[in-house]
Amino acid sequence: MVGIGGFFGSVARYGVKLLTDKFLPDGFPYATLIVNLLGCFIIGLLFGMVGNKQIGNNTWLVFATGFCGAFTTFSTFALENNVLAADGQSNSAIVYTVISLVVGLLLCRLGMGLVR
Numbered sequence: 001m002v003g004i005g006g007f008f009g010s011v012a013r014y015g016v017k018l019l020t021d022k023f024l025p026d027g028f029p030y031a032t033l034i035v036n037l038l039g040c041f042i043i044g045l046l047f048g049m050v051g052n053k054q055i056g057n058n059t060w061l062v063f064a065t066g067f068c069g070a071f072t073t074f075s076t077f078a079l080e081n082n083v084l085a086a087d088g089q090s091n092s093a094i095v096y097t098v099i100s101l102v103v104g105l106l107l108c109r110l111g112m113g114l115v116r
Helices: 002-023 030-051 057-071 074-086 090-114
Strands: none
Touching: 002 030, 002 057, 030 057, 030 074, 030 090, 074 090
């Protein structure tokens, strides 16, 4: 179940990367920011659905553990922040971190709240 979700999550992650490379300027990790924010929202939504008994354990395994686990990339987030800082782009690193954490937490809460 986890592997099935992971397959689709990793393919979706790569698709977002291809799209951002095509349509957004270089120099900022847009793809990682987008997938992390979307992943926060999706896992919050799923968490709310589990709490309301709208989905079961297998669905959680496919979508939260598998899909979200492969789709989101906080390890890449950490690396990219270090690279930005090492390249003298400390302001971008700070903006990237604040947006990822604050908006990600808010979107997770929104996802949780939408199923109540």
